[in-house]
Amino acid sequence: MIVSILKEIAPENRVSILPEQIDALQKMHVEVWVEMSAGEKAHATDNGYLLKNVAIKDRTAILQSSDIILSINGLTPNDLAHIKPGTVLLGVFQPLFNAALMKHYAERNLTVFSIDMIPRTTRAQSMDVLSSQANIAGYKAVLLAADLYPRYFPMFMTAAGSIPPAKVLILGAGVAGLQAIATARRLGAVVEVFDTRPAVKEEVMSLGAKFVEVEGAADATAAGGYAVEQSKEYQQKQQKKIFEAVGKADIIITTAQIPGKKAPLLITEEMMLNIKRGSVIIDLAAATGGNTPHTHNNKTIDYNGITIVGNSNLAATMPYDASKLYGKNILNFLQLIINKEGAFVANFEDELVKGCCITYDGDVVHDKIKVLVDSAGVLE
Structure with a gap:
């Protein structure tokens, strides 16, 4: 399974995973790809990632071939034209304010986990990106x-x-x-x-x-x-x-x-x-x-x-430290959706997985977002 790290669109300076955190990701038995210059604004060079034996790819290759894509912010319309159906997106997508976009992701058969929606419980503290x-x-x-x-x-x-x-x-x-x-x-x-x-x-x-x-x-x-x-x-x-x-x-x-x-x-x-x-x-x-x-x-x-x-x-x-803390949150969450064999598993029995899963299998599955999507449909 390929897990990829996208370069964020300006003015965002952070990156989802720093080179120093790649080892923890590779221990999940996945192949890691990184978009060219993804960590540049967070003072993480492509060479730093290459030293961790990851593949540096262009954006289109990542969108077309990855199984899980880590992107702090949402995708652009151009990205959506290239991304393959069934891809898992993990980031901070503010779905309560972007319900229409979440519906669009569902229509493209993308599985979306918006980590900002994770329930604020004791167990979730290590994954709470809003707090970090x-x-x-x-x-x-x-x-x-x-x-x-x-x-x-x-x-x-x-x-x-x-x-x-x-x-x-x-x-x-x-x-x-x-x-x-x-x-x-x-x-x-x-x-x-x-x-x-x-x-x-x-x-x-x-x-x-x-x-x-x-x-x-x-x-x-x-x-x-x-x-x-x-x-x-x-x-x-x-x-x-x-x-x-x-x-x-x-x-x-x-x-x-x-x-x-x-x-x-x-x-x-x-x-x-x-x-x-x-x-x-x-x-x-x-x-x-x-x-x-x-x-x-x-x-x-x-x-x-x-x-x-x-x-x-x-x-x-403060992109370096912000990325470091954010990356640790993401790595902790990935352990819930990647099994020991390095495959994606959607365990909706887990309240944390269920709590931040917005779209799955072609549908908007988060209750709060479904209400917003349905309300928008009525208004239209």
């Missing part, structure tokens, strides 16, 4: 903010006078938010945090930040670690608290997303008027609409003296 990449994003968000912010982060007391520490406000204490807290604290900032899940309060405080509590949050224990939609009453209370906090903040990092839905608007137009000039907002939810009314994905804008950065893929700005 969000950890990097939270770290890089603070460094980016520090670079753009026109003042110091830490407090300085000098003969020429004292500089107060930067005030950082973090909206959302998931994996990215918690790493942002830790990084901002290391740089000497004072940090306040909002989250709709009271359960994260202890983690936030253990990192040296202040947790701003809003009473009446909906129970998120069944959401697999994600945020859930809140009542209007709660949202009004939350907005009042956030309005007060943004007026004091120098740096704001927003991370709030709800699976399959537009990112919640946490910073309203009214709040924007209360933010100080020179402040910086890093919006990690930009790809799903953003947490501010002026976020543009993959753009940095100036709004009344406030710098707003929309970037949901900050992990790609």
